[in-house]
Structure formats: structure tokens, C-alpha cells
Amino acid sequence: MLLNKVLAHGARAGRIVEVEAYAGALDPASHAYRGRTARNATMFGPPGHLYVYFTYGMHFCANVVCGPDGAASAVLLRGLTPLAGLEEMRAARGPAARRDRDLCSGPGKLCQALGIDRAFDGADLVIGDGGVVLGDDGTPPPRAAGVSGRIGLSVAADVPWRFYVPGAVGLSRSR
DNA sequence: CTTTGGATCGTCT
DNA sequence: GACGATCCAAAGG
Numbered sequence: 001m002l003l004n005k006v007l008a009h010g011a012r013a014g015r016i017v018e019v020e021a022y023a024g025a026l027d028p029a030s031h032a033y034r035g036r037t038a039r040n041a042t043m044f045g046p047p048g049h050l051y052v053y054f055t056y057g058m059h060f061c062a063n064v065v066c067g068p069d070g071a072a073s074a075v076l077l078r079g080l081t082p083l084a085g086l087e088e089m090r091a092a093r094g095p096a097a098r099r100d101r102d103l104c105s106g107p108g109k110l111c112q113a114l115g116i117d118r119a120f121d122g123a124d125l126v127i128g129d130g131g132v133v134l135g136d137d138g139t140p141p142p143r144a145a146g147v148s149g150r151i152g153l154s155v156a157a158d159v160p161w162r163f164y165v166p167g168a169v170g171l172s173r174s175r
Numbered sequence: 176c177t178t179t180g181g182a183t184c185g186t187c188t
Numbered sequence: 189g190a191c192g193a194t195c196c197a198a199a200g201g
Binding site: 020022029030031053055056057058059061063076078096106107108109112150151152153154 | 191192193194195196197
Binding site: 038056058 | 183184185
């Protein structure tokens, strides 16, 4: 359960409030569906590492590899509540992020805000090599997490594998 | 508030 | 050669 864990890069940190699950080779919507390639190699590795990919010619998205070595299961980080390093986040995001709640309210946004790019692909989030760490500040997972279909997919979007903290700051807009 | 279209390029077919 | 686990600005209500 990643909800309410904390992702930090240097002085910048945010609480994970929205995620989506991808079930490796069994999931038509997963990058791992058509087997291992140079791009998705990290997903096929051990859990606890960061899988970062580039899409739409301009955005990065970050996943946490969660299945055992070889399973290629991963969880996409879709939304964070900004906790620290807000000034740095604003500088990285630019004028488009008018309110604090806009800083990390989307998969591409949170990567831009935290300064995560392809160079961080494969980083170990537990020991924090590369400067990106996944931590726990004692906040328990939500008593009742919200659930919905996944967003932005052309296949298997109806599978209810999007989980979020109801009412939290930093959720991407739901449909 | 909602809807719509453009930007932009690495990766796989 | 096509398309994507997206975002944003602009335009209309």
C-alpha cells in the first residue's frame, strides 16, 4: 500500500495520494504486456525501484516496481500532496501551476515538480540512491481508499485499479 | 465551470 | 510510420 507514503527528492517531498496499478504481462494496458524491452527493463527487475518513462514527446511518468523480480508489476504515481520544498517545485513547474494544489496533481506534473526524469529510471527507492527516497512518516493508509477506473488508457481502462485518498490535496481531476 | 486541439519525440511495428 | 499510463492554453457557457 503506497497511499500516504512520502516520496522525496532532496528538499522536495510529497505525500502519495493517488496511484494506479499495472499488472505486468497479464495487463494489456501495461508497458510490460508485450514483453521486456530496453525501455521497460526496470519493471522486470526487483521491487522497490523507480520505473520512469517518457511519453507524449514531453512528459515523464514515475512508477514504483512492486512485484517480485521478473513479475513486471508496477504502480503509477498519479498525485502527490506537496509537503516540502514548495519553492523549488514552483520554480520547476513554471507559471502554469498557479495554486499549490496544481504542483503535483498528475503523473507528468509530479515528475516535473520533483525533478524526476529518465536519469532516475532504475533508482532504488529504499536506500535512496540517486537522491529519490520512498519513506513513511507514520501516516497510516486511508481507512477507506477511493477506487475508480484507470485514466488515459485506450484499453482496459474500465478495470478499477486507480486508488486515491478521498478529498486529499493534489488529486488529478477525475472524470 | 467544460470542451477542444496542439505540442513533440522515443519507442516499437 | 504511428501513437502514447499527458498537460495546458484558449475559447465558449
